[in-house]
Amino acid sequence: MFAVEKMTEEMRSEVLPMVDAFYQSDAVSHPVEQEKREKTFEDAVSGDPVLEGYVLKEDGRIIGFAYVTVYYACEVGGRCLMFEELYLKEEARGKGYGSRFFEAVMKERPEIRRFRLEVTGSNEKAVRLYRRLGFEFLDYDQMALDR
Numbered sequence: 709m710f711a712v713e714k715m716t717e718e719m720r721s722e723v724l725p726m727v728d729a730f731y732q733s734d735a736v737s738h739p740v741e742q743e744k745r746e747k748t749f750e751d752a753v754s755g756d757p758v759l760e761g762y763v764l765k766e767d768g769r770i771i772g773f774a775y776v777t778v779y780y781a782c783e784v785g786g787r788c789l790m791f792e793e794l795y796l797k798e799e800a801r802g803k804g805y806g807s808r809f810f811e812a813v814m815k816e817r818p819e820i821r822r823f824r825l826e827v828t829g830s831n832e833k834a835v836r837l838y839r840r841l842g843f844e845f846l847d848y849d850q851m852a853l854d855r
Contacts, residue, residue: 715761
């Protein structure tokens with residue numbers, strides 16, 4: 709049976725190896741330091757609503773994780789939810805769990821005006837999934853200034 713649950717500190721030893729695997733996959737375009745990966749986990753389980761962590765489970769076993777964050781965008785006149793990361797272990801892929809996760813979050817958050825995510829072009833399976841769910845590419849580039 710598939711389930712989605714909020715991430716907790718007690719899940720650290722199961723989640724962080726999946727985070728490491730995510731950052732070594734074709735889902736990302738650049739490395740992220742271990743310190744930042746651990747800080748993100750800590751923020752996700754801190755209770756601060758800026759970043760929420762979820763685990764995806766199959767028959768009670770953790771088989772994936774996700775991070776989401778909410779922000780306001782003037783261009784849509786409301787709140788947006790950014791799917792920051794979604795990872796499923798190899799044995800859990802192709803079972804529809806990614807779709808079920810997105811549908812659960814979207815249903816749980818009716819106030820959200822736009823759902824957004826990032827994807828690398830080389831992650832073709834993810835692109836197919838996201839298109840099937842109704843996501844479309846935006847026609848502008850992003851810029852960043854890190855501190």
